[in-house]
Amino acid sequence: MNADQRMTDVDSWRRLPAAQQPDWPDPDALKGVLEELASYPPLVFAGECDQLRERIARVAKGEAFLLQGGDCAETFDAITADQVRDKVKTLLQMAAVLTYATSVPVVKIGRIAGQYSKPRSRPIEVRGDLTLPVYRGDAVNGQEFTAEARRPDPERLKRMYHASASTLNLIRAFVTGGYGDLRQVHEWNRDFVNNSPIGARYEALARDIDRALTFLAACGADPGEFHLAEFWSSHEALLLDYEAALTRTDSRTGHSYDVSGHMVWIGERTRQLDHAHVEFAASVRNPVAVKLGPSSTRDDVLGLIDRLDPEREPGRLSFITRMGRDKVRDVLPSLIEIAAEAEAPIAWICDPMHGNTFEAATGHKTRHFDDVLDEVAGFFEAHRGLGSHPGGIHIELTGDDVTECVGGGHPIGLTDLHRRYQTACDPRLNRYQALDLAFQVAELYADRTAPAIPRPRIAQAA
Template sequence: MAGQFAKPRSDPFEEKDGVKLPSYRGDNINGDSFDEKERVPDPHRMIRAYCQSVATLNLLRAFATGGYAAMQRVTQWNLDFTEHSEQGDRHVSVHYLFLGFFEGYGTSSGMQNALHPYLGTVCLKLVLYCELAHRVDEAMGFMAAAGLSVGHPVMTTTDFWTSHECLLLPYEQALTREDSTTGLYYDCSAHMLWVGERTRQLDGAHVEFLRGVANPLGIKVSDKMDPSELVRLIEILNPRNKPGRITVIVRMGAENMRVKLPHLIRAVRGAGQVVTWVSDPMHGNTIKAPCGLKTRSFDAIRAEVRAFFDVHDDEGSHPGGIHLEMTGQNVTECLGGSRTITYNDLGSRYHTHCDPRLNASQSLELAFIIAERLRRRRLASRIPLASSRSSI
């Protein structure tokens, strides 16, 4: 789980109606109101941010151990999504109507070719979601029959880890401690820290700080990253090539992903470096709506996820994770998805102070898409890699 109260900004100033003020840089630096007093950096905000972070972590711990994360609840969320989304209201009956028809086709492509294009793109997608959700439900039933009761801690609790960008160094330094048993230093503000596009200079203060702590580290990478520079940065941050130390988080947009990512993978592999590759399909797809609000297209996000998997299939490497900005609230900040949010809808529930987030429905839809892609990848592991690509 990633969250932060400090934000890097592309422009140091913001201008409205001829008035120019310093940009909002996050709640632990200054305020988001367009007011001269609010935009003055206040160090006491770091203390308030710390206290709120502590309260949030305590709430997460209560959720993680108090049944909110129980597998039965997660499964019910999946089923609710497939049965009660707007698509579900219109098309869930298709799952039952065509179930016997689908049994005559061995692959989703066969089903899609046999159906009208509209059914092939909308109804088929819903059918796949329903089938996946019900497979999870059936697995839960099997585990219960095998003696793993619903009250078992494995079924009712979960572990979680936190992460954020190492941006505001005074905050990070104040929370760094030495482990008395190992002599290693850890930044206790989060489990994992990452260095961003604007702060990853090889001779910069942020890289110097991060190379001295033993936390797992992330490196945000855009299409501007030179392969040789990435190799050198990994060498600085992980000189012993310890597995699990470095996660490379790629944010490029779909087309750049297909062109740039293969060169990065080959350079890192050629240097013998061990890293985890993660896709951030959010930050490379931010656009400005006609109304002036920042937004992102669900289709563009999905396209970048697909490009990420395709490149790894081609390179014989492993896609290690997806980094999303999301909320469980029913916001209207990103375009598209099963509920088809449009530009006209953005203003109705646009709550973010900075970056647009996927709402609950969009997040679950993308999770189903990724799960289906992983399933296909697993089933295709014994046949040529190219055939493992799906229609996401």
């Protein structure tokens, strides 16, 4: 099958409105890049996507928990071995805590190896007398506020492909080369507990994990799962030209797969039922997810289910809710009930980041750790009240010691934001905050029968 035939298979979305697409200045250059991308090898394989769909099916059935995390927007200069390693390490540490606390497998998915574009609220940015296209991620243009950098360049799509391939190679090497070893991961977590200002709160859980591992070792139990870790890639399927160019027909089944990542999702700004993103997602066999904000309606939920999962197949469709701490308890329960009435086996995932963003007096966009935790608590409360399964969390995080979100066990104040504010777009939890969150989510999961009490909100004063 040639490149033109491959792209025709997923061309139906081109007849529909497509939000958040770049205004590429040279259509011929774009066409040439897409034809070249269509000839490239897959970044992931259809069989791997099928395996992930099976893992998410267990989440939908209440038999597993999903942890999804990574950068808000990846950048081409942040694919060093150290940076990729530290993100993977942080997610593995979080997963180890959650696995023990939940007593179910944790499906580990990175926002990684493809998260190079971002939807934006405005198409332009104005600074003084100069108006330029907004930065849409390294896949489209550069962060520098110059006409040359902000000009959309389709050659960046090829660079995204190669950067994603490099990242996936590193991840596979790390998870098979010792970083997936459960005992090693637990040692890292013990160091975190010993060095955290609030580590005493987590000592009991860390001690229980240590005893469990010691008991298994004494019994001579050494399953392969202790040394290896499954790790999947995901990103927002925002740039439809790129996603379509990397769609292939599986020779085993004849189905189309988006081989740019194992799982793709549709964002809150692009989930219109009669628009191109939903049409594209309906045409591929990958597990897919949709972000749902507080304005989501019954028609939205039912329409997305019927369009994306008409066969009601467990593992096919996840809803990632992003409500905000003030709205999650009021809005989420009715959406869960609507899906249940439709007999849809949804994996419900909580994104506590995007609904809790505010601007500090310094001009930095930030989030408060307590708000993030409170939305997760509200998510658990909603499921607890309905007897449904809180399927997982979706977090923007980094393995670096950045100062982008305030609060947490290693407290960061509003006046600290400037110290290491490095994100290309939205603020991320640093590794200490991410691990703090994992331990507290573990407590919420273990105490699902008791009402969660939100922690008091710390004032957002400079």
